[in-house]
Amino acid sequence: MKAEFGDYLKQLREAKGLTINHLATAAGISGSQISRIENGLRGVPKPDTLRKIAQAIEVSYEELMEHAGYLPQQAPSSVNVVPEWATSKDKRDFRKMLEDDGELMFDGIPLDQEDKQRIKDVLTGLFWEAKQMNKRKQQKNDPESNK
Structure with a gap:
C-alpha cells in the first residue's frame, strides 16, 4: 500500500x-x-x-x-439492505445505533453530510457483519437452538 x-x-x-x-x-x-x-x-x-x-x-x-487506505474506495452497494436473517431485535438494535445524531468530527473538524453518510454506510456493514458473527457463535455453542 x-x-x-x-x-x-x-x-x-x-x-x-x-x-x-x-x-x-x-x-x-x-x-x-x-x-x-x-x-x-x-x-x-x-x-x-x-x-x-x-x-x-x-x-x-x-x-x-x-x-x-483510510477510507474504502467505494462503499458496498448492499450496505443499506437489512439481511434476511435479521430479527426484529436486530433491526431495533441497528436503529438505536444510528439514532445518535451527535456532531461527527474528524481531527476536530465537523464532517459534512456526505462524509457522515459514508461513515454510516461503513458502520451499517460492520454492524450486520458483527451481528452475523455473533449469531454463528451462538449456534456453534448451542446447536439445539433454532435462533
Whole structure:
C-alpha cells in the first residue's frame, strides 16, 4: 500500500507541475518526508499530514484518504439492505445505533453530510457483519437452538 500511495502522490504532484520542495513548502512538511513517501520508504502518512498535502496539491482530502487506505474506495452497494436473517431485535438494535445524531468530527473538524453518510454506510456493514458473527457463535455453542 505504501509504494502504491507514493506512486499516486508523485503522479499528482507532477501533474500539478510541483517539485518536491514546492509541495513540501506549501504543505508545511519536509521535502525529505515527501521524497520518502513517494519512494515507498515511509509508510502512508497520518490523516493530519494527508490534509496538509491535499490542501497544498489542491485535491480533495477524501481522495487522498481513499488512496491511502483510510477510507474504502467505494462503499458496498448492499450496505443499506437489512439481511434476511435479521430479527426484529436486530433491526431495533441497528436503529438505536444510528439514532445518535451527535456532531461527527474528524481531527476536530465537523464532517459534512456526505462524509457522515459514508461513515454510516461503513458502520451499517460492520454492524450486520458483527451481528452475523455473533449469531454463528451462538449456534456453534448451542446447536439445539433454532435462533
